[in-house]
Amino acid sequence: MNVLHVLFKVDGTEYAMPAADVVQMESFTGATPVPGAPSHVAGLVQVRGRVIPVVDARVRFGLPAGKPSLDSRVVVGQLGERTVGLLVDSAREVLKLDPRTIQPPPPMVVEGAKGFVKAVAQVGPRLVMLIDFPRVVGEEAADVDGQR
Amino acid sequence: MSGSGEFAEFLPAYLAEADELLASAQKDLLAVEEAVRKGQAQPRAVRELFRALHTLKGLSAMVDVEPVVSLSHWMEASLRLADQAGGRLPESSVEPLVEGLRAIELRVRQLGAGKAASPAPANLLERLEALGPQVRDAAPRRARAVKLDAEAAFASRLAPSEREQLEGGLAGGQRALRLDFVPSAERAAKGLNINTVRERVAKLADIVKVLPLSGAAAGGASLAFALLIITRAEDAALLDAVGGPPAVVRSLEAPAPEEGPSSDAAPDAGGLPGGAILEEELDEPEVRRGGGLLRVEVSRLDEAMEWLAALVVNRSRLTRAVAALTQAGAPTRELNAILQENGRQLRDLRSAILRLRMVRVGDVLERLPLLVRGLRRATGKAVRLELDVGDAELDKAVADRLLPALVHLVRNAVDHALESPEERQAAGKPPEGLVRLTCHTRASAQLELTLRDDGRGVDANTVAKAANAPVPDSADALLDLLCRPGLSTRQEVTRTSGRGMGMDIVRRIVVEQLGGELRMDTRKGVGTTFTVFVPLTVTLMDAIVFECAGRRYAVAVGTVEELIDVVGVVRPAGADGVGLVERRGAAVPLVSLARLLDASVDPGAVGQGAKALIVRQRGEPVAFAVDRLVGQQEIVLRPLEDPLVRVPGVAGATDLGDGQPTLVLDLGALGAARAGRRKRAPRSGEWVT
Numbered sequence: 001m002n003v004l005h006v007l008f009k010v011d012g013t014e015y016a017m018p019a020a021d022v023v024q025m026e027s028f029t030g031a032t033p034v035p036g037a038p039s040h041v042a043g044l045v046q047v048r049g050r051v052i053p054v055v056d057a058r059v060r061f062g063l064p065a066g067k068p069s070l071d072s073r074v075v076v077g078q079l080g081e082r083t084v085g086l087l088v089d090s091a092r093e094v095l096k097l098d099p100r101t102i103q104p105p106p107p108m109v110v111e112g113a114k115g116f117v118k119a120v121a122q123v124g125p126r127l128v129m130l131i132d133f134p135r136v137v138g139e140e141a142a143d144v145d146g147q148r
Numbered sequence: 149m150s151g152s153g154e155f156a157e158f159l160p161a162y163l164a165e166a167d168e169l170l171a172s173a174q175k176d177l178l179a180v181e182e183a184v185r186k187g188q189a190q191p192r193a194v195r196e197l198f199r200a201l202h203t204l205k206g207l208s209a210m211v212d213v214e215p216v217v218s219l220s221h222w223m224e225a226s227l228r229l230a231d232q233a234g235g236r237l238p239e240s241s242v243e244p245l246v247e248g249l250r251a252i253e254l255r256v257r258q259l260g261a262g263k264a265a266s267p268a269p270a271n272l273l274e275r276l277e278a279l280g281p282q283v284r285d286a287a288p289r290r291a292r293a294v295k296l297d298a299e300a301a302f303a304s305r306l307a308p309s310e311r312e313q314l315e316g317g318l319a320g321g322q323r324a325l326r327l328d329f330v331p332s333a334e335r336a337a338k339g340l341n342i343n344t345v346r347e348r349v350a351k352l353a354d355i356v357k358v359l360p361l362s363g364a365a366a367g368g369a370s371l372a373f374a375l376l377i378i379t380r381a382e383d384a385a386l387l388d389a390v391g392g393p394p395a396v397v398r399s400l401e402a403p404a405p406e407e408g409p410s411s412d413a414a415p416d417a418g419g420l421p422g423g424a425i426l427e428e429e430l431d432e433p434e435v436r437r438g439g440g441l442l443r444v445e446v447s448r449l450d451e452a453m454e455w456l457a458a459l460v461v462n463r464s465r466l467t468r469a470v471a472a473l474t475q476a477g478a479p480t481r482e483l484n485a486i487l488q489e490n491g492r493q494l495r496d497l498r499s500a501i502l503r504l505r506m507v508r509v510g511d512v513l514e515r516l517p518l519l520v521r522g523l524r525r526a527t528g529k530a531v532r533l534e535l536d537v538g539d540a541e542l543d544k545a546v547a548d549r550l551l552p553a554l555v556h557l558v559r560n561a562v563d564h565a566l567e568s569p570e571e572r573q574a575a576g577k578p579p580e581g582l583v584r585l586t587c588h589t590r591a592s593a594q595l596e597l598t599l600r601d602d603g604r605g606v607d608a609n610t611v612a613k614a615a616n617a618p619v620p621d622s623a624d625a626l627l628d629l630l631c632r633p634g635l636s637t638r639q640e641v642t643r644t645s646g647r648g649m650g651m652d653i654v655r656r657i658v659v660e661q662l663g664g665e666l667r668m669d670t671r672k673g674v675g676t677t678f679t680v681f682v683p684l685t686v687t688l689m690d691a692i693v694f695e696c697a698g699r700r701y702a703v704a705v706g707t708v709e710e711l712i713d714v715v716g717v718v719r720p721a722g723a724d725g726v727g728l729v730e731r732r733g734a735a736v737p738l739v740s741l742a743r744l745l746d747a748s749v750d751p752g753a754v755g756q757g758a759k760a761l762i763v764r765q766r767g768e769p770v771a772f773a774v775d776r777l778v779g780q781q782e783i784v785l786r787p788l789e790d791p792l793v794r795v796p797g798v799a800g801a802t803d804l805g806d807g808q809p810t811l812v813l814d815l816g817a818l819g820a821a822r823a824g825r826r827k828r829a830p831r832s833g834e835w836v837t
Contacts, residue, residue: 032699032809034788035745036795036821044793044801044809051801051809053792080179082790134188139791 008091028072054085191235198227210522226279243316317378353379506541543685565603796821
């Protein structure tokens with residue numbers, strides 16, 4: 001059974017996550033920075049009346065933050081009760097991925113990607129990285145002893 | 149069990165509280181279960197679950213419900229370990245926790261029905277006790293693959309957790325059975341009804357579910373109950389418990405586990421011959437006497453608030469649009485009049501909805517006498533609790549968050565601050581200690597709560613020693629030390645006051661969650677006074693909007709003491725960019741908010757801000773320099789719930805009508821957080837000074 005995935009690009013590489021986990025996609029016009037939040041948090045955006053944090057995928061993947069462009073998108077994902085946005089360079093495609101083409105990532109990728117990539121899918125000639133959305137978003141509170 | 153007699157007056161409060169705790173515990177346990185099944189950690193739910201059980205244990209100890217105390221005690225102990233392990237639980241632990249919660253619920257129901265709580269099943273206690281080591285080893289053993297007889301077990305009527313419980317019982321080597329009980333007038337006369345049967349069976353087995361069946365049942369009766377149970381007991385003993393034939397025992401284990409893909413959506417009518425029909429859940433709805441009161445789910449009120457919030461945002465857009473029209477020379481006199489009327493109506497609507505959410509402080513605190521009574525028994529100290537709270541009211545959301553903090557303060561006062569009667573008499577005090585809680589509403593939409601004890605006072609030297617820090621030179625500094633995480637943590641779980649939450653949690657609740665303030669005044673040998681200031685409501689507020697470094701921010705009007713023009717700044721050498729301004733003959737420190745928010749700002753630019761807001765930071769006035777004041781307006785505060793953005797100093801976000809979130813700052817906390825951060829090495833990307 002093929003599973004619908006949302007495809008997006010970060011620094012030229014294609015990534016994907018299950019469409020079922022994606023609430024919507026928004027263009028990006030800037031976020032309100034939150035002082036003291038982890039560095040990979042770009043800030044807050046408002047999506048349909050809700051205020052949600054946006055994680056900058058570039059920063060999370062260890063790249064310098066990019067300049068927002070017309071192509072920039074916020075992929076709004078649902079994580080249990082949390083709603084968190086992921087800022088990516090572009091997101092245009094929705095694709096059905098055949099599970100048979102999905103393979104665990106090579107060990108080197110696992111190491112380099114800090115566990116953010118959980119599988120690799122082959123789409124024709126292209127390789128698409130399936131991200132571990134919860135891990136990319138993270139739960140680290142900004143405060144060191146950030147209990148509630 | 150001494151049971152209800154001695155504590156009858158406290159029972160209603162206990163039951164209401166226990167109900168709520170059980171409801172939230174169930175929710176959290178479900179979340180934990182789901183996470184466990186996916187192999188994920190669920191730290192928040194584990195912690196909430198731990199807290200709920202901890203509170204439940206304490207409450208139950210006070211009214212002497214030993215079975216619930218024992219059950220929650222072992223559950224709490226294992227959850228504490230799980231919490232320490234980052235919220236990870238082995239799969240095998242969910243089952244006993246579910247059963248434990250169910251067993252607690254059953255006993256609370258029994259109390260509610262005026263009966264004594266039946267003893268905790270020994271085998272369940274043993275399993276719960278065994279959880280601790282399991283959690284610690286976190287070596288989840290795979291359950292033996294078992295399958296339920298879908299028809300016999302009414303698979304379609306079972307919640308996933310119930311099904312798991314049954315399957316888990318099977319996998320754990322027990323028997324999962326369906327025991328049918330057929331009531332009759334004759335049997336009822338002998339005291340055999342479904343309630344007594346439940347109790348009798350509960351002694352032999354863990355009851356997973358009780359389903360009433362109607363229609364022709366075994367033995368020709370028209371009503372029967374099916375008890376789905378897990379047990380190690382013999383059939384004969386079980387049959388005896390339900391009064392013998394026409395009762396039936398059936399195994400719930402499917403005879404051939406390797407059956408084909410049988411449809412799970414088996415029709416309800418399964419099980420009994422003659423097309424028995426399942427009725428609604430057995431338990432009669434609990435009728436509460438309300439006296440003209442209506443119990444409304446808070447979520448419905450929240451929904452109304454959401455709509456109101458949308459209206460407020462819309463109105464501020466409308467106001468701006470009309471202002472623009474006026475500026476452009478359009479005839480807007482009538483529009484303005486309507487707008488004003490609209491503003492009044494909105495305010496009225498707002499206060500009406502807010503009043504709906506208000507609860508009397510006295511009602512919120514009704515549990516404290518119970519707490520003190522329990523503490524009196526547990527500590528052997530003579531204590532008198534005086535409550536003087538008048539008619540003050542508080543938003544339900546604030547009250548719910550505040551209560552645990554107050555409970556902790558009261559517990560501390562009795563446990564630690566008050567001396568033993570002999571000690572007190574030796575010091576020339578009356579043998580009975582006094583804990584007094586007063587509260588009143590302040591003009592700035594804040595509630596001020598004062599908790600005073602006449603105990604021994606906080607000894608700064610002892611605290612400094614425990615914290616391994618220099619002796620603090622002021623009450624604020626002493627409070628800071630007391631609020632260090634882990635300072636008052638006791639590792640072992642005691643039955644009386646538990647290990648308790650530390651003062652750090654109290655401060656976190658008051659300051660970070662509620663945007664309030666916590667102060668302490670203590671005198672050796674005389675007593676200690678804690679003062680808590682919290683906003684009456686947290687959703688809508690009047691705010692001052694200002695600009696700083698090109699961005700707009702809002703801050704609650706109530707927190708700002710004064711707005712000043714920044715003139716004549718004195719910059720002492722070595723003060724790390726902090727300046728001083730004169731205000732009514734006193735020097736007030738001036739910090740650059742721009743720099744506080746973004747460390748990359750040049751310290752030389754401090755004081756370039758034209759205006760400053762004076763806010764109290766730990767009781768001392770501090771001026772925060774900003775670029776421009778925009779105005780004062782009512783805003784909707786949206787708390788930031790996500791852990792990624794829950795940071796000290798940011799109370800939440802609001803929409804000023806431009807579709808971009810605007811941060812609502814808590815300047816006092818922001819300044820204090822910065823002062824705290826200075827002591828550690830900075831992490832990358834973090835703002836430091």
